[in-house]
Amino acid sequence: MRIALVHPAHMDYRQEIFDKLDDRYDVTFIFTKHGRGQDNVKEKQASIPLKWKSKILRTRLTFGNRDIGMYLLLMKELLFGKYDLILTSTSWHVCWLMSKLCRNKFILITEFWYWKNTSFTRKVLNEFTKYIARSSDSIFAMGTKTYQSYLEFGVSEDKIFAHTQCSVDYSKQTSFDARKKLGLEDKKIILYLGRIVQSKGLDYLIKAFSQLESNYDNIFLIVIGEGPHRNECEKVIDQLKVKNVMFLGSSYGNEKASYYKACDIFVLPSIFYNYSYEPWGLVINEAMAFGKPVIATNAVGASEDLIQNGHNGYVAQEKNIMELYEAMKKILSDSEVLKLMGENSRIIFEEKNDYEKMFKALENAINNS
Template structure:
């Protein structure tokens, strides 16, 4: 099957978070299964910069990627006239188109070309449906003009969870077009983990210190302020000084505020902002952590939860969206009421004081990700959807 994946940002633009990694893994697994996969994307590198690829067209792990010049951007809206032109010219070459994110100019083109040439397309929003944030009025305007139509014209829409499925329904997508397919991870990346202590040694963390880890975009919606407040509460009210808080990830507009908060709460000496971590460095951070925390105010999935699971680590997460489904409370981790930093502090303290519980949860977490969230299982479900819409 000839499959086109259309996504605004792609490898090596890992600063844009989980969807980039998810799309990359999907392409790799589809290629491994014998499909002819191609990717159309832009050369956006992070929130402010573009990059110059060695070649506009590249073969990566057996699939072709075309990087189009990103001419203009508004927040997470990327505009490439070259991509739009090429989509129109080459649309008929593919059996199915899988478009990612939604509310992009290429989604409009895909929808129009799909109707013209009767070639099906799949749309996967990756949690982008709610009109939240500073651009919510622009999102409403886009939805009224194009968005509702783009969603309804799709042969299928991919929801990561029941929460996102409800969001599609509220946008007017018929029930029979909604398919719930979780994100998965490539477990082969976790077969040979870095040795214990490598991360601590690199960043000067004493061996006897425990590590509370957050890894992801530095954005207020991720609840980083709640985590810093919970950590300060642990030190001041409970007197726990045995752990350091490591916050890793690219700045998405909140880094300075987070550092200022840590300073104002007098915990800046033990809150470490280590910047983005990729590859072996990211795995080393998971390996040396005792607990992974995802305190998001809004989170449709939570790929880092699966990454922590793959490294055998328990997770503490807010009981919202995807994390509420991914974290089996008291089995693979603990949940806390979204926004309640005192409850978060209590959950952290509970696990820090029970090393055996952490180990037990970590083993269950690893088993869960192997059984339900491997990339092989996820892509098999996507394959079935592609076959259904092209039949």
């Protein structure tokens, strides 16, 4: 069986699952956004293994920030590539149409679960997605929120195969003493790591941290990442006269591992912004691998599967500054609670972050299509 796997870009957290696919099936990996970052923010992408059959679709025919020519190349590839199955996590409207024209099997790999209609166009696209989901041969849903949303679409339960998303365990990488490097040996460190875009909600975290700062004189907020919303966040810092915040830019590899290791609490304060949100949030997995308490909002997909309130962290309502503040305060107020929550995070990570089980679920989706 010849499979076309259509995916935006190759990232290190997909390496293991894609290697298993390549070993088991005749797969051509088709990347539609490789070499570009989300929201025009640079991101670290992985090198595509030479042993894979792969294609990067990219043209100079653009409209706004969209590569319109890419869609033409994608249609050509799927029409004439003689595939038996199209497996896609992106551009599913185009991929589904091509599968119908070529009478291919079609499987949707998806992490999406929030379908707010913010415009007429979005309403039409969402309704089309629901139709595609119901007519797919199977769905591979990454996370409980995604699984539940597709059941609500009317997709038959026996067509949906689900597993939590998995990340690389960076705790196994070598690291340096970030606390010593930054002169924060005696501080309690709150860490944010991600793109600095509006939907990530960093400004809400800063507002919550400003309240926390009035209670503690030994805390520090470290921000790892870059993005167009940074200026707005810095304005909030100036307005609230927040003192202990440090922006360190983008970070990868052992440097990123060092900051995870150094922090006391990891926070992902994402919000619903238009139709943007946090479908999963792999930084939650990554922080838990280091045995850290984690705080996220209900706009983060991973919060449903990986965070147990009061056990290894807290889930706050999105845009709720007081709930973010209270969650951080509860963890920081008791060193034994902080330690135990971190240990619980590592236990949950080892249980849920299982690439073997994730691949088995995907394989079942393929074999039952």
